[in-house]
Amino acid sequence: MRVRLRIDLAYDGTDFRGWATQPGLRTVQGELQAALATILRVDSVAVVCAGRTDAGVHARGQVVHLEVEEPPDLERLVRRLNGLLPADIRVRRTTVAPEGFDARFSALRRHYAYRIADSAAALDPLARAQVLAWLRPLDLDAMNAASAPLVGRHDFASFCKQREGATTIRTLEQLSWARDEGGLVVGTVVADAFCHSMVRSLVGCLIAVGDGRQPVTWAGEILRATARNPGVTVLHAHGLTLERVDYPGDDEMAARADQTRAKRVAADA
Template sequence: MTRLRIDLAYDGGGFYGWAKQPELRTVQGTIEDALHKVLRVPVGDEREPLRLTVAGRTDTGVHASHQVAHLDVSDETLARCQGHMDVPLTEALARRLKAVLPADIVIHGIAIAPQGFDARFSALERTYVYRVADRSSEVDPRLRGCVLRVDESLDLDAMNAAAAMTIGLHDFGSFATPNPGGTTIREVKTAYWRRVPVASLVPDVLAENEAYRTPSLESGLVVFTIVADAFARNMVRSLVGSSIKVGSGRKTLEWFADKMANPVREGSSGPIAPQGLTLEHIEYPADDQLAARAEAIRAVRTL
């Protein structure tokens, strides 16, 4: 049996999240169907389930520019994908998947996973980014699928004061829903808002003879970046929605502080729309620390 690491990206707009669900189009379901096709394994074969384990299960409408999953597959089954290609088996599988997957999923690469690697439990941290176009932003319609438009002008100083409260080990029960038997305690390492500087796509020295400056697509957007060891369900979108309420003046910093101090789920701190959210990065330890990290993270966290 071989464990493969799969690095991938997807536009979440056309999916009902990552996790496989009957009769619904999901990222996991789409990739697993493709794996059954290219590896010629019947769906439902208990000897070769071709089940993906992912670093972070994104919700409906949420994107990933860099997601990580692992797959356990028998050597015999993996060998079927090579055919007449004179390339390593992992490259052969990547090529065959790319040929059958839809355009809203991209395989960055497939590799033999190091000993002890678990895409979910070995991860040290995840980075999410939420992109917003406020009243002060120039909205590029090409970004409508991955940027949320809001009508207010946002106060980034107030939003950063709120974001600073989230850093450290906290119970995010006001902003998240625990999995059965789980907890909403998480450790946030970095959280901040910034406005992307207005800039040209290429340096001015290369475009000095142009009659206009080609703008960078994200110029002027308001962007929230958050890094944590893990995230509870709806946590990032709820923190974003609550921060925007503070930044627009609809809620106070004292209200946000109370939500942090009293982790009780209720409607005013619920999740904002999903399309602005993208999983950007998964960080893993050195290979010789993968198994120990996976074992440690399985423990239920406490304050």
């Protein structure tokens, strides 16, 4: 009896060329699939993730699913995976997925955080692989004001690397800036889904407002142009972390997946 498993995992993206398998390159998907194939004693395993992170991007709350012939001992599977995987990938839990669950299409929203140290006091050399060091102080009030017009359903073509046949329309649910207890600037970015380089482009635009190089109105102007602007920098990947993926209740997984697939087909048609 085939069973679908859900795996929750975290990884340090520093030494990976992103999530997706690429010939000859070290990727998170490649390492995970190789470990699963060894443990399950099969030639190959295919996993589907909630969000394909770019090279250098980290994750605390990535979710994947895969099909297996028989349900394994789940606690033992977690132990064996963490014993076999490299130290920069950790499996947090494995469960039998509810009926209709799809790691990608059942997701309601993805939560990302971008962390910036904009003062000498906030710089921590031990966190240099997860935090962007910025040499100018940032005005968070200006960044939040500039972020407000970007929230909602828009065409984010100005902030995405275009892929042929793919839509750039997304629903951005939250884009806000605050300081944590250590003084780091933390940008919280939440959407139903993201297109390629969207979060890092948004941050690159808003950081230019925060350090005074651009007016508060600039971000809205860039959005309305629906075309890439060379003045918008795609910021470094290492400041970005996939924090969490939200899903509906177990009895709504299949319906959500069907709804998302239909929406993507209609948008890409």
